[in-house]
Amino acid sequence: MDYSDAIDRISRKYGKSGKEIDRQKVESKLRRLVEEFGVQPVEAERSVSNELAREFNIPPAAPAGGANGGAGGSGGATSEKSLAQAQPGEWLTFDGKVVSLAGSMSPSIAQSGIIADESGGIRFVVWAKANAPLMKEGAWYHIESAVVDEYKGIPNLKIHSGTTIKELEKTDALIPAPVPVKDLRPGIGSVRAKVIQEWEVTHDRMLQSGIIGDETGTVKFVIWKEQGKQKLAVGSVYSIFYAQVDEFNERLSLNITGATIMPEEGDIATVTGGDGEVRGAIVHIAPGSGIIKRCPVEGCNRALSRQNYCPIHEIQPNFVYDLRIKGWLDDGEKTHNLLLKRDVVEALTGMTLDQAKEIAENNPLGMDEVFLQMRDRVLGRYVVCKGREIDNRLLVNSCELQKFDSGEHAKLLNRAGESMSNTGGAS
Amino acid sequence: MSANPQDMGNRRDGSFEREPARRVFAAELRECRYQFKDGEDEKSPTFVLLPTGERSNRIFLVGTLTEKTRQGEQNVFYRGRVVDPTGTFFVMAGSYQPEAMQQLAKIETPAFVAVIGKPNLYQKPDGSYLVSVRVESITTVDKDTQKLWVLDTADRMLNRLDALKNGTSPDIVKAKEQYPTLDPAVYRKMAYDALAQIKM
Numbered sequence: 189m190d191y192s193d194a195i196d197r198i199s200r201k202y203g204k205s206g207k208e209i210d211r212q213k214v215e216s217k218l219r220r221l222v223e224e225f226g227v228q229p230v231e232a233e234r235s236v237s238n239e240l241a242r243e244f245n246i247p248p249a250a251p252a253g254g255a256n257g258g259a260g261g262s263g264g265a266t267s268e269k270s271l272a273q274a275q276p277g278e279w280l281t282f283d284g285k286v287v288s289l290a291g292s293m294s295p296s297i298a299q300s301g302i303i304a305d306e307s308g309g310i311r312f313v314v315w316a317k318a319n320a321p322l323m324k325e326g327a328w329y330h331i332e333s334a335v336v337d338e339y340k341g342i343p344n345l346k347i348h349s350g351t352t353i354k355e356l357e358k359t360d361a362l363i364p365a366p367v368p369v370k371d372l373r374p375g376i377g378s379v380r381a382k383v384i385q386e387w388e389v390t391h392d393r394m395l396q397s398g399i400i401g402d403e404t405g406t407v408k409f410v411i412w413k414e415q416g417k418q419k420l421a422v423g424s425v426y427s428i429f430y431a432q433v434d435e436f437n438e439r440l441s442l443n444i445t446g447a448t449i450m451p452e453e454g455d456i457a458t459v460t461g462g463d464g465e466v467r468g469a470i471v472h473i474a475p476g477s478g479i480i481k482r483c484p485v486e487g488c489n490r491a492l493s494r495q496n497y498c499p500i501h502e503i504q505p506n507f508v509y510d511l512r513i514k515g516w517l518d519d520g521e522k523t524h525n526l527l528l529k530r531d532v533v534e535a536l537t538g539m540t541l542d543q544a545k546e547i548a549e550n551n552p553l554g555m556d557e558v559f560l561q562m563r564d565r566v567l568g569r570y571v572v573c574k575g576r577e578i579d580n581r582l583l584v585n586s587c588e589l590q591k592f593d594s595g596e597h598a599k600l601l602n603r604a605g606e607s608m609s610n611t612g613g614a615s
Numbered sequence: 616m617s618a619n620p621q622d623m624g625n626r627r628d629g630s631f632e633r634e635p636a637r638r639v640f641a642a643e644l645r646e647c648r649y650q651f652k653d654g655e656d657e658k659s660p661t662f663v664l665l666p667t668g669e670r671s672n673r674i675f676l677v678g679t680l681t682e683k684t685r686q687g688e689q690n691v692f693y694r695g696r697v698v699d700p701t702g703t704f705f706v707m708a709g710s711y712q713p714e715a716m717q718q719l720a721k722i723e724t725p726a727f728v729a730v731i732g733k734p735n736l737y738q739k740p741d742g743s744y745l746v747s748v749r750v751e752s753i754t755t756v757d758k759d760t761q762k763l764w765v766l767d768t769a770d771r772m773l774n775r776l777d778a779l780k781n782g783t784s785p786d787i788v789k790a791k792e793q794y795p796t797l798d799p800a801v802y803r804k805m806a807y808d809a810l811a812q813i814k815m
Contacts (some may be wrong), residue, residue: 220725221681221725225698226700228700231679231681238682242684273731382772404690429641469636469675469764471673472751472752516633518635519635521635525633567754568729568730590763596811601807603773604773
């Protein structure tokens, strides 16, 4: 490519101010930008010209500011008949069985629990003002003119003073059909699943929490302390009828405190646990990545603070070093929280634990230097991560840099070219 | 079974949804004319509406940093120009993004860089518009990453154009209202030209 026109223009521009340019230097700069970095010639010329302006101390033009804004929104609703599909705002008359009762939490509520028909269950509340007869767990009732509203995003059946309740002679057993974990939606759901993991209890009213799953996916569960409630055994399979499915931040969790829980024989062959592969760019490396110190007390392993302080075991001067990266992977549509363990970090960054230790102990920036070096090596890179997604965080088993795929390139060129001629022909 | 607020048992480690970083070419970002807030709150996120029908609170771009300038006396900030196959992104990092500013200050031009940042739409006194990207982070990368980004961005834009044809999402409806003269063929050509700049 010939750059003499561009060089002439630049030369003329600065000639006016009585400055002389080094044509060879300008040409090599232009050539480097265009040929090595794929910058368009116009932009390259601009860039080199501005660089000279700074060199000669001639002010270039600068952009200015101002802002604006606005907002929008929409909504809608539909309705259907059976209990499982009851929608807020509907009035319902049906025969149902009280499958679970909960203690009352408020003097204005006489009773609450879960009532079910063949199609499924719904949470209900009987207001004290309704003066309704108390219902018994396990009994069937004909319920007329109850109204469905919504409480915390979950359909909720309100029994008010206009509702009539009649006990039925019926004693039929109700066996709900379990749904695959991945098909659970907020409301009441039944699953057959295996307890995969138990978590540390974070609240003194909590009996147990953890992860359960089946062949299709996993979900968090919680049991609150109530009389007669028992913990589930990790590794065992249970049928869980009429659990409350809550949603928070687009994540589901099962509250099984009021559910009917039956131990099951046998095992569920493969709990997939959301094993998966995600592709995208690493767009954030969180603090606490790089080299860290861990508590040496057996079974603890918590990350220590800068001052070697463990939240449980206090100061631990004989800490153990470890590597990890916490960050976000982003494919342009969805973001994934990543946690990379030591071996994955070593493979991705090319920095071993020993090398990191060496930097941490001898570099003036210490552990920060390890963080910075690792950040510069992985941030903004395209990777493929494989691992297990638990509670919206991907525990990564392997993480590799993506390679440029010329097949993919050709495919995209065809796609862009094809649709270009299509729209061209149509319009 | 109870319905106490704390029974939701769901508040683990400050979970929130992170806004994804959209992939967009400089030539498309330049055409943005509409910016909105999602919610009334002061802290509600601001979105720039892409002409091809998607909101973006954050973008990811890879290109060549051709220029950077330091400005301001007390409140130092850096401006930079990052070039992709279709045009130029205007990026900036100030003292509110100290880490990004230091990263930008360190990089020698020209260099391939990956930028994660937030787009902002400004109207200049002369009535014309400018989209600048406030940098959250910027790192130098290799040529391969730049090529992967062009593929990724072309793919995402073609997907948006496909969705635009018959889509009814709020963003698409809004885009059709705000950008009534949009010609999809122009954007398809943009994707094609960007891809064609990568040597086979």
